[in-house]
Amino acid sequence: MADKKQNPVTGGNKPKPTGNGGESAKDKSRAASRPVAAKGGGGGKGGNTPRPGKGGTPSAGPKGSRTGAYIAWGAVALVIVVIAGLFIFNATKSKTQDATFTAVTPAPVQVVKDVTTIPMSTWDKVGVTSQAPVAKPTVLSGQPPMTVNHKSPAMLYYGAEYCPYCAAERWAMTAALARFGTWSNLQITASSHTDVDPATHTFSFHGVTFDSPYITFKGIEQYTNQPVGGSTGQYTHLQDPTKEEAAILAKYSSSKFNPNASTSGGISFPFVNINNAALISGASYDPQILAGQSWTDISGGLSDPTNPTTQAILATGNYMSAAICQATHGQPGKVCTSSGVQAAAKALGISAS
Amino acid sequence: MPTLRWQPIASFLLCVYGLGASIYLTITHFEPKALACVSNATFNCEKVTQSPQSEIFGIPVAILGLVFFVPMLLLCLPVAWRTADRRIHLARLVMAVTGVGMIIYLIIAELFLIKAICLWCSSVHIATLLLFIIVATASPIVLAPGYGAADEEPADGDQS
Numbered sequence: 001m002a003d004k005k006q007n008p009v010t011g012g013n014k015p016k017p018t019g020n021g022g023e024s025a026k027d028k029s030r031a032a033s034r035p036v037a038a039k040g041g042g043g044g045k046g047g048n049t050p051r052p053g054k055g056g057t058p059s060a061g062p063k064g065s066r067t068g069a070y071i072a073w074g075a076v077a078l079v080i081v082v083i084a085g086l087f088i089f090n091a092t093k094s095k096t097q098d099a100t101f102t103a104v105t106p107a108p109v110q111v112v113k114d115v116t117t118i119p120m121s122t123w124d125k126v127g128v129t130s131q132a133p134v135a136k137p138t139v140l141s142g143q144p145p146m147t148v149n150h151k152s153p154a155m156l157y158y159g160a161e162y163c164p165y166c167a168a169e170r171w172a173m174t175a176a177l178a179r180f181g182t183w184s185n186l187q188i189t190a191s192s193h194t195d196v197d198p199a200t201h202t203f204s205f206h207g208v209t210f211d212s213p214y215i216t217f218k219g220i221e222q223y224t225n226q227p228v229g230g231s232t233g234q235y236t237h238l239q240d241p242t243k244e245e246a247a248i249l250a251k252y253s254s255s256k257f258n259p260n261a262s263t264s265g266g267i268s269f270p271f272v273n274i275n276n277a278a279l280i281s282g283a284s285y286d287p288q289i290l291a292g293q294s295w296t297d298i299s300g301g302l303s304d305p306t307n308p309t310t311q312a313i314l315a316t317g318n319y320m321s322a323a324i325c326q327a328t329h330g331q332p333g334k335v336c337t338s339s340g341v342q343a344a345a346k347a348l349g350i351s352a353s
Numbered sequence: 354m355p356t357l358r359w360q361p362i363a364s365f366l367l368c369v370y371g372l373g374a375s376i377y378l379t380i381t382h383f384e385p386k387a388l389a390c391v392s393n394a395t396f397n398c399e400k401v402t403q404s405p406q407s408e409i410f411g412i413p414v415a416i417l418g419l420v421f422f423v424p425m426l427l428l429c430l431p432v433a434w435r436t437a438d439r440r441i442h443l444a445r446l447v448m449a450v451t452g453v454g455m456i457i458y459l460i461i462a463e464l465f466l467i468k469a470i471c472l473w474c475s476s477v478h479i480a481t482l483l484l485f486i487i488v489a490t491a492s493p494i495v496l497a498p499g500y501g502a503a504d505e506e507p508a509d510g511d512q513s
Contacts, residue, residue, distance in 0.1 A: 066493075068492065068493030068496065068497070069490070069493045071493075072489045072490050072492055072493050073489075073490060075489050076485070076486050076489050076490060079453050079457070079482070079485065080482075082457060083456075083457065083460060083482070086457070086460055086461060086464060087460075087464070090464040090465065233395060233468060233469070234395055
């Protein structure tokens with residue numbers, strides 16, 4: 001071929017310096033204009049033969065190279081478009097999902113009544129027995145009573161409205177605390193629509209008031225259930241603990257006190273501290289049991305001790321009640337001496353009276 | 354004919370980074386507590402590295418990263434870029450295409466299955482993508498007839 005004629009490889013070339021990535025522009029230019037036939041192979045078929053371009057003319061090389069460049073850049077563009085498309089699709093999908101969340105609204109009167117006036121007989125019949133597994137709180141000893149806003153004893157809840165585990169825990173907390181005081185301004189909402197156990201119906205403790213002559217309660221909902229646009233699982237910020245509360249949370253959520261402490265160093269939602277004597281980290285029961293049930297479905301069943309959902313809620317509530325009774329030194333007596341609370345206290349190895 | 358200038362050294366450095374990150378991710382796959390990473394609702398390395406998608410056919414993805422970057426590092430040595438042996442350049446191209454295919458799968462897994470992004474993994478994905486861009490765009494040059502001949506001619510010539 002034409003190239004072969006014009007290029008004896010043994011042309012007296014001296015070894016070239018190999019800086020600049022291996023070759024100078026001049027070297028490359030020479031290499032391009034020379035065939036490598038005399039190299040005896042050059043590493044595979046085609047290496048010694050000019051690429052058959054259109055018509056197989058000597059100018060086919062540059063044309064072929066240009067075509068190769070187009071293909072290469074086309075492939076790069078395709079890959080970038082695919083990857084960018086994945087991110088754009090994900091962002092669009094998140095935004096679509098972001099539009100759906102359950103607004104926080106005042107709790108219906110009937111729901112409030114049902115959850116705050118559960119018959120003592122129902123509490124006692126359930127005791128700590130539940131068809132669905134219920135985890136016991138972690139009992140601490142030798143810790144000073146909790147003081148929140150100069151009041152003691154106290155109970156601290158730290159969670160978020162989007163959190164499905166918090167959603168489950170709030171039913172038990174609301175019911176248990178109602179035995180020791182009065183709720184005002186209870187709100188209903190649901191957990192995230194996109195997280196596990198989506199849209200679990202529950203209360204929100206943001207903005208509620210709990211008045212009790214026996215124990216102070218502080219609920220902190222750090223995040224709403226409203227997703228931040230375009231993100232993967234972020235929610236708008238709602239509330240931070242005070243310095244005093246943050247110190248309590250930091251101390252008792254550590255692995256020194258909490259066997260379920262987060263390995264990443266943060267505090268897992270929900271975290272409940274009952275007077276520094278009992279800790280709940282994570283859900284006491286599986287929120288799955290609440291799936292598909294409305295607020296009224298759940299609250300309406302709370303007087304039925306055979307209802308599996310009621311059993312999970314009230315068994316958890318009896319554990320909480322026993323820990324609160326320990327903090328209040330058995331006050332009020334009617335609650336703390338009830339068989340359900342006593343059964344929970346016995347299971348926890350604490351005195352509730 | 355276009356020439357290679359920065360591509361060999363850039364690809365080599367990307368491979369060094371990718372290999373280092375893969376070693377780190379392999380260690381943290383087996384020792385999750387050694388993982389230093391931002392952890393929030395969007396970014397969560399632990400969630401990603403401990404997910405079911407962190408293994409393919411029982412092989413941790415981090416180890417597959419090592420299996421990718423070790424030969425890729427060799428293929429991206431400046432001397433390998435200079436060679437006239439087309440098999441080397443083809444192997445590099447095939448590896449780069451395989452790598453980018455893998456990161457597309459892993460991005461899908463992170464965004465749609467695990468729903469969390471691992472920053473360390475993402476840095477390796479970016480390195481792999483850049484590597485692909487470099488290798489793909491340099492391929493028309495290094496796979497062209499006669500490429501690398503100039504450097505190897507004298508030796509061949511002397512022998513013949």
